[in-house]
Amino acid sequence: MINFKAISIKINYLAKNIKNNQFKTVQVMITGKSYIGGAWKIGKGKEFSAQNPVTGENVNVFKEVDQQQIEEAVSGANSAFEILKTKDMESRAQLLDSIAEELEALGPQLIEICDKETGLGEARITGERGRTCGQLRAFATLIRKGDWQQARIDTAIPDREPLPKADIRRILRPLGTIAVFSASNFPLAFSTLGGDTASAIAAGNSVVVKAHPSHPGTSELCTQALEKAIAKNNFPPEMFAMLQGASPEVSQVLVQHPQIHAVGFTGSTAVGRILYNLGASRPNPIPVFAEMGSTNPLVVLPNAIAQRGNDIAQGLAGSITLGTGQFCTKPGLILLLKDEHSPNFVKDLTKAIDSINIGHFLNKRIKTSFKDSIEKTKAVEGITMKDGKDESGKIFEIDAGQFLQSPRLEEEIFGPAAIIISCEDIDQLIEVIAGFGGHLTGTIHSDEDIELAKVISAMERKVGRIILNGFPTGVEVCPSMHHGGPYPSSTFEATTSVGTAAIERFCTVKCYQNIPQEHLPLALRNKNPNNILRMVNGTFTTDDI
Amino acid sequence: MINFKAISIKINYLAKNIKNNQFKTVQVMITGKSYIGGAWKIGKGKEFSAQNPVTGENVNVFKEVDQQQIEEAVSGANSAFEILKTKDMESRAQLLDSIAEELEALGPQLIEICDKETGLGEARITGERGRTCGQLRAFATLIRKGDWQQARIDTAIPDREPLPKADIRRILRPLGTIAVFSASNFPLAFSTLGGDTASAIAAGNSVVVKAHPSHPGTSELCTQALEKAIAKNNFPPEMFAMLQGASPEVSQVLVQHPQIHAVGFTGSTAVGRILYNLGASRPNPIPVFAEMGSTNPLVVLPNAIAQRGNDIAQGLAGSITLGTGQFCTKPGLILLLKDEHSPNFVKDLTKAIDSINIGHFLNKRIKTSFKDSIEKTKAVEGITMKDGKDESGKIFEIDAGQFLQSPRLEEEIFGPAAIIISCEDIDQLIEVIAGFGGHLTGTIHSDEDIELAKVISAMERKVGRIILNGFPTGVEVCPSMHHGGPYPSSTFEATTSVGTAAIERFCTVKCYQNIPQEHLPLALRNKNPNNILRMVNGTFTTDDI
Incomplete structure (x- = not known):
C-alpha cells in the first residue's frame, strides 16, 4: 500500500532540489x-x-x-x-x-x-x-x-x-x-x-x-x-x-x-x-x-494549543499548502476557542504558511477561480485576511458569531487557503459544527482536553472520517479507509x-434459488477451493458444503 | 424464520373452511x-x-x-x-x-x-x-x-x-x-x-x-x-x-x-x-x-412442459392468484416455446386458474385499477383473453413478435392476471428477455432442457432473484434472500x-483515525468480547487486538 502523505512530503523535499521541465526530452507520440x-x-x-x-x-x-x-x-x-x-x-x-x-x-x-x-x-x-x-x-x-x-x-x-x-x-x-x-x-x-x-x-x-x-x-x-x-x-x-x-x-x-x-x-x-x-x-x-467538494473542518482544542501550538501550526500549514492546496482533504476551516494561547497559534500558522512556496495551480481555470474565491472571502463582513507574501497561501480569521451568519464561507476554496473560526466557548464551537453540511474529514487536536468527547460526537454526524492529532491530507489506501462523507462532500455517503x-459501488446483488451447481457463480458452489469466507446458514465459514 | 409461501398455502386451505368477518367481536378502541x-x-x-x-x-x-x-x-x-x-x-x-x-x-x-x-x-x-x-x-x-x-x-x-x-x-x-x-x-x-x-x-x-x-x-x-x-x-x-x-x-x-x-x-x-x-x-x-412494480417473467422450457406440464400449470395458477394476485413477486409474464405440448399447457393453466376463487382486492382503488388494466390489455393488437369465469383470474396469450411491439404489456397488472408470450424459437425467447426492463424475480422451469444456460444468462441481467423449477411467490426471510432488482422493480438494485x-440500506460508514479506545464504537475497540467477525489488517478474525 502506498501512503500518499508520505509521497507528498517527499515531493516537498525534492521540489526544493529540482526545477520543473528540466527532464531529458523523450520522444512522445500523442495523437489526440x-x-x-x-x-x-x-x-x-x-x-x-x-x-x-x-x-x-x-x-x-x-x-x-x-x-x-x-x-x-x-x-x-x-x-x-x-x-x-x-x-x-x-x-x-x-x-x-x-x-x-x-x-x-x-x-x-x-x-x-x-x-x-x-x-x-x-x-x-x-x-x-x-x-x-x-x-x-x-x-x-x-x-x-x-x-x-x-x-x-x-x-x-x-x-x-x-x-x-x-x-x-x-x-x-x-x-x-x-x-x-x-x-x-x-x-x-x-x-x-x-x-x-x-x-x-x-x-x-x-x-x-x-x-x-x-x-x-x-x-x-x-x-x-x-x-x-x-x-x-x-x-x-x-x-x-x-x-x-x-x-x-x-x-x-x-x-x-x-x-x-x-x-x-x-x-x-x-x-x-x-x-x-x-x-x-x-x-x-x-x-x-x-x-x-469538502472543506474538512479542523478543531484545535485549548490544551493542544497550549502544549504544542507551534508544532500543530507547522503541520497544518503543510497540510493546507500540500499540492498547492488542491486536495479533496485540505483542511479549510480551523476552529479555535479564544483564549490566551490562541492569538499566538494564529500568528504561528500565518508565519508558517508564509514560509511555504505554494507551487503551481493545475490549470488556468483553477488559478483564476482561486483568486476570485480569495477576493470574495475578503469581502465578507467581519473577516480579516492575514498579511503575507503574494506567492503564499492565504489565512483568514472570523468570529464564530459572524461565521454563522455567512454560510457561504463553508464552501470549499480549492487552493492553499483556510479560514480560522474563533469561538467564544465550547458551546459555540459545537454550534458551528452542528451547522455544517457534510465533509469528507473532520480533524481534532486534543491533549486530554475535556471537550474531546463532545467534539467527536458532533463531528461524527458531519464527516466520513474523523482524525485525532493528525492531518486529513494523506489518505491511506487500505481496507478500512473511507473516502466519502455526507452531502455535499459526496452523493452516497456510505460509499468510498x-x-x-x-x-462495492460498482456491484449489484444477484440471488439464485435452486440453481444447479454448474450454473452458479464459482464462489457460490458447494466446493470452496479458494477458501473464500462465506456466510452459510447464518454463520461465517470457509468450509465446503 | 417464517416462510411466506408456506403461510399462504395454509391460508388457501383455511380459506375454504372459514368465512370472513365471522370472528367474535372484540372491543377495539381506534382513536384516529x-x-x-x-x-x-x-x-x-x-x-x-x-x-x-x-x-x-x-x-x-x-x-x-x-x-x-x-x-x-x-x-x-x-x-x-x-x-x-x-x-x-x-x-x-x-x-x-x-x-x-x-x-x-x-x-x-x-x-x-x-x-x-x-x-x-x-x-x-x-x-x-x-x-x-x-x-x-x-x-x-x-x-x-x-x-x-x-x-x-x-x-x-x-x-x-x-x-x-x-x-x-x-x-x-x-x-x-x-x-x-x-x-x-x-x-x-x-x-x-x-x-x-x-x-x-x-x-x-x-x-x-x-x-x-x-x-x-x-x-x-x-x-x-x-x-x-x-x-x-x-x-x-x-x-x-x-x-x-x-x-x-x-x-x-x-x-x-x-x-x-x-x-x-x-x-x-x-x-x-x-x-x-x-x-x-x-x-x-x-x-x-x-x-x-415487477411482472416477474417465468419461462417454461419444452422438456419441462412435456414431462410435467400439468403440475407446472397447477402450481403457476396458485402463484398467479395467491393473495388475489396482489404480491410483488406474482408471475405476470409466461414465456413458452411453441411446440406440440404448449397448447395443452395453455389449456391446463387456463383451467387451473378458472378453478380458483380469487378472493377480495385490498381496496376499491386496486379493484378498479385491475379492471381497467384487463380492459386495456384486451385491447392490445394480437392478444387473446382466455375465456373464464367472471370471478376468476385472467390469462392472456400473445405471440412474441407482437409482444415486442407492445412494450406496455411488460408493466405490472396488480391482481390475478398473467400474459403468455408464445415464442417461435429460443432466439426469440432470448430476444424477449433481453428487451425487458428490470424485475424482482425471473423463474425458469427446465427438465434438462439444453436452452437452460442461455436463459439463465439472459435472465440474470434483468432480475434480482433467479428461481429454477419453483415459483417466485414465497419470499424466504433469510440472510441470502435478495428482494430487489434492476429498475423499475426497485430504485437501488444492490439493496434488498x-x-x-x-x-445495510439504513446505515452509513464512519472511519476513525487515531481515535482512543474509549471514543470508538464498541465493535472497533481492541477487546472483542462478543467475538464479532472483523477484518483486521486485511484478514477476517474474531480475535482481540
Whole structure:
C-alpha cells in the first residue's frame, strides 16, 4: 500500500532540489485520438488543447468525440461485458496486474507529458504513478482472495413442514458498463487508470472513461498501456473506452446513455451535482458516485494549543499548502476557542504558511477561480485576511458569531487557503459544527482536553472520517479507509472512492434459488477451493458444503 | 424464520373452511390519531376513512396530519437519534424483541381490525403477524451477533518509513431519521412495524412511518404496541412517529424534510418514482429505497412442459392468484416455446386458474385499477383473453413478435392476471428477455432442457432473484434472500427489502483515525468480547487486538 502523505512530503523535499521541465526530452507520440470500440479514432467534434500551467504554452492538440462516437464506445463496452462475464477471477486479477506493469513500462515519457500538462513535477508524478499501480495491484489481490463478494448460502431443507425450504444463494455481481470521470488534481491516481477504473474492472465491469481536458495526453498514454495489457491477457478491447472532450455535452450524453449502469466522478460539487441529477432523472435512474467538494473542518482544542501550538501550526500549514492546496482533504476551516494561547497559534500558522512556496495551480481555470474565491472571502463582513507574501497561501480569521451568519464561507476554496473560526466557548464551537453540511474529514487536536468527547460526537454526524492529532491530507489506501462523507462532500455517503471497499459501488446483488451447481457463480458452489469466507446458514465459514 | 409461501398455502386451505368477518367481536378502541413526538395527537388536516373491502362499509374515521405536525414528528425523531446513539446493541435487540411481544399481545383485536380494513381473513393475517414478529426477532438476533457492522481495522505502524502508518478503523453506523412508507398488500409485514421499520431501528435509527390509508386502524394498533415496548425498554418515545394521511402532500413534505436521511417504500412504480425524484432533487439528496412494480417473467422450457406440464400449470395458477394476485413477486409474464405440448399447457393453466376463487382486492382503488388494466390489455393488437369465469383470474396469450411491439404489456397488472408470450424459437425467447426492463424475480422451469444456460444468462441481467423449477411467490426471510432488482422493480438494485441484508440500506460508514479506545464504537475497540467477525489488517478474525 502506498501512503500518499508520505509521497507528498517527499515531493516537498525534492521540489526544493529540482526545477520543473528540466527532464531529458523523450520522444512522445500523442495523437489526440480517443479509444473507442477497441480502436484509436480521431474525435469528430471540436479541437482543444491542454496548457502547460507553468509556461502557459499549449501542449498538443486533441479532438473532442461526437455523440455518435460516444454511442459507439458505450455499446461496444456493453457488448464486451457479456464476454467479461465468462472470465474467471484469476484472469481478471492478471489483467489488473498487467495494467500496472504496462503503466510502469511507459517510463519517463509518462512523467514528462504528465508534468507538461499538470506542472506537478517529476517527484510527485512518480509517486502518484506508484500509488496508481499500487491500487491496481491491491484490487488484483482483493479479487484473488474472493471474500469481497459477500457470498451467502442458505441450504435447502427438503423436509421442512409445511413446505420445503429452497436452496438460496446470494452474491455481489458486476453491474455492466461504468462511466468514469477523471479528476484534474490526480492525473494518474484518480484518472484514466485510477481508483474508479481499477475498482470497476476488478468488479467485472466494462468502463468508459471521460478523460479530463486538463491532461488529455496523459490519458492517451495510460490508455495505450491498458490496451497492451488487454491484448496480452486476451480480454476484449471494447471493454474499455477513453473519450477526449472539453464540452459539458460529452459528459451529459455519456451519463444519459441507457447502457451506462453507474458513474464514478471526482471533482467539484457543482459539476458532481449536475451529473448526479442527470443520473437520477434518467428513465432508468443510475447512481452517480460523486466525490465532491469538502472543506474538512479542523478543531484545535485549548490544551493542544497550549502544549504544542507551534508544532500543530507547522503541520497544518503543510497540510493546507500540500499540492498547492488542491486536495479533496485540505483542511479549510480551523476552529479555535479564544483564549490566551490562541492569538499566538494564529500568528504561528500565518508565519508558517508564509514560509511555504505554494507551487503551481493545475490549470488556468483553477488559478483564476482561486483568486476570485480569495477576493470574495475578503469581502465578507467581519473577516480579516492575514498579511503575507503574494506567492503564499492565504489565512483568514472570523468570529464564530459572524461565521454563522455567512454560510457561504463553508464552501470549499480549492487552493492553499483556510479560514480560522474563533469561538467564544465550547458551546459555540459545537454550534458551528452542528451547522455544517457534510465533509469528507473532520480533524481534532486534543491533549486530554475535556471537550474531546463532545467534539467527536458532533463531528461524527458531519464527516466520513474523523482524525485525532493528525492531518486529513494523506489518505491511506487500505481496507478500512473511507473516502466519502455526507452531502455535499459526496452523493452516497456510505460509499468510498479510496480503499478496497470502493469495489462495492460498482456491484449489484444477484440471488439464485435452486440453481444447479454448474450454473452458479464459482464462489457460490458447494466446493470452496479458494477458501473464500462465506456466510452459510447464518454463520461465517470457509468450509465446503 | 417464517416462510411466506408456506403461510399462504395454509391460508388457501383455511380459506375454504372459514368465512370472513365471522370472528367474535372484540372491543377495539381506534382513536384516529397520529403518534407524534411521543404523544397521540389528532391530525389537523382533512378527515378520511378506511373501507372494508368485503362489505364496502367505512371503518372508523381518521384525521390527516398537517405540515406543522410532520415537522414536529421529524424533529422529535431527529433529536431522539442523539439518545439512540448512547444505547448499546443489547438494549436495541431487547427493544426489537419487546416490539414483537407487544404485537403478539394485541391478540385478536389486531386480527379483527386488520381484517375489517383489508379483507385478508384471519388465517392470512395471523400468519403475517407471525412473519412480522419473526422479522423483528431476526433483526434482534442479527444485531446481537454484531458481524453485520462490517468492522474493519488497520492497526498503526509507528515505525513505517518514510512516515508512520496511522491506526484506521471503519464501521457501519446509523444514518439518522428514516421515513418509512407502508404497503397496502402486507398490512403488518411491510407496514408500520414491518421489515423497513425493523431494519431501520435495528441499525440504530429513529423512524417516521407514513401509515397506509388502506389500513390506518391497523397502523394505530401496531403503534400502540411499539409505544409500550419503547416505554418498557426506556427508549425515547420521540424515536418513532406514525403519521396518518391520505393526501400525496403528506408524503411529499415528509420526503423533503431536511432531517430525513433515507426513505423506505414499498408500492407502485408510479408512486415510488415520485418519491425517488423528491429524494434526489432535495438540496441534500437522500436515497429513496423503493421496492416497486415487477411482472416477474417465468419461462417454461419444452422438456419441462412435456414431462410435467400439468403440475407446472397447477402450481403457476396458485402463484398467479395467491393473495388475489396482489404480491410483488406474482408471475405476470409466461414465456413458452411453441411446440406440440404448449397448447395443452395453455389449456391446463387456463383451467387451473378458472378453478380458483380469487378472493377480495385490498381496496376499491386496486379493484378498479385491475379492471381497467384487463380492459386495456384486451385491447392490445394480437392478444387473446382466455375465456373464464367472471370471478376468476385472467390469462392472456400473445405471440412474441407482437409482444415486442407492445412494450406496455411488460408493466405490472396488480391482481390475478398473467400474459403468455408464445415464442417461435429460443432466439426469440432470448430476444424477449433481453428487451425487458428490470424485475424482482425471473423463474425458469427446465427438465434438462439444453436452452437452460442461455436463459439463465439472459435472465440474470434483468432480475434480482433467479428461481429454477419453483415459483417466485414465497419470499424466504433469510440472510441470502435478495428482494430487489434492476429498475423499475426497485430504485437501488444492490439493496434488498427482505432478509437480514436489508439493514445495510439504513446505515452509513464512519472511519476513525487515531481515535482512543474509549471514543470508538464498541465493535472497533481492541477487546472483542462478543467475538464479532472483523477484518483486521486485511484478514477476517474474531480475535482481540
